[in-house]
Amino acid sequence: MNMPTPPAANTADCRGVSEILNRVGDKWTMQVVVVLRDRPRRFNDLKRQVAGISQQMLTRTLKTLERDGMVERTVCATTPPQVEYALSEFGHSLSEPVRQLAQWAAANLVTIHDNRLRYDTDR
Template identity: 80%
Template sequence: MDVRAPHDEPTDCRGVSEILSRVGDKWTVQVVVALRDQPRRFNDIKRQVRGISQQMLTRTLKTLERDGMVKRTVCATTPPQVEYALTALGRSLSKPVRQLAQWARAHLATIHDNRQRYDAKR
């Protein structure tokens, strides 16, 4: 389905939805935030992103690398060390992600209160 925005080319809603679903994923957001300030090694990212399993972190990093948002660098050491860093595309994603996180923190109490009122009515 094509949707025409004012002054824009037709947009494939499925493609946009797929990208938004991926970049809005809980783990993707947290990994992007963890990498926002500096490159990190796998276990460092795992410590930063509480609750993520090794398998889910591996999957998330591979997806971000495939999408061109994360660069994986193997350092020539013994044993080899792997470092992950945001690319320019990933850094551009980190800005709206940060704004979204700030919005969520600012409205967390209000949303919690609204949920309690809604649930009390039911």
């Protein structure tokens, strides 16, 4: 007979899932994952591709993704040393749902804009 999970375990699970969703749903994380989906990139290339991100925020985002195992950092033996970032296999498993969400958002921009205008006008 299956016993229901105690409420404390459910609460802990929800907190853990919520933390992960907050991280992977962050706008910078999503954009970095999309940019790295096709190929590895160096830091400045990433910064150019992710419009509006500061150097500090890109550094923080990359470190978080690396810590979570989604991004791999490779130091190339050149002078000066060059660092390249790539999605790990685990990171690629996130890139498909992120890409689908981005496509959904792009396909629905006009509808969302119109709904916001209608809502704001009715208030």
